[in-house]
Amino acid sequence: xxxxxxxxxxxxxxxxxxxxxxxxxxxxxxxxxxxxxxxxxxxxxxxxxx
Numbered sequence: 821x822x823x824x825x826x827x828x829x830x831x832x833x834x835x836x837x838x839x840x841x842x843x844x845x846x847x848x849x850x851x852x853x854x855x856x857x858x859x860x861x862x863x864x865x866x867x868x869x870x
Contacts, residue, residue, distance in 0.1 A: 829854065845869070 824844025829837065829851055836855040840846060843861065847869045848854055861867025 843867075 824842055826845045826847070827837075827840055827843050828847045828849065829835075830849045831851070832848075832854060833852045835853075836857070840856065841858055841860075843859055845861065845864050845867060846856060846859070848856075851870075856868060859867070
C-alpha cells in the first residue's frame with residue numbers, strides 16, 4: 821500500500837503494538853482491546869481495518 825508495509829494482527833488481546841509507524845495499512849482480525857497510535861495512513865483508502 822503506497823510502497824509501505826501492510827500489517828496483520830490476528831487473535832491479539834490487550835496489546836499496544838510498537839514499530840507500526842511505517843504502516844501503509846493495518847488489519848486487526850479477531851482482536852480485542854488493541855491500542856494503535858502515532859500512525860499516518862492518510863494516503864490509504866482503508867488505513868486501519870477492524
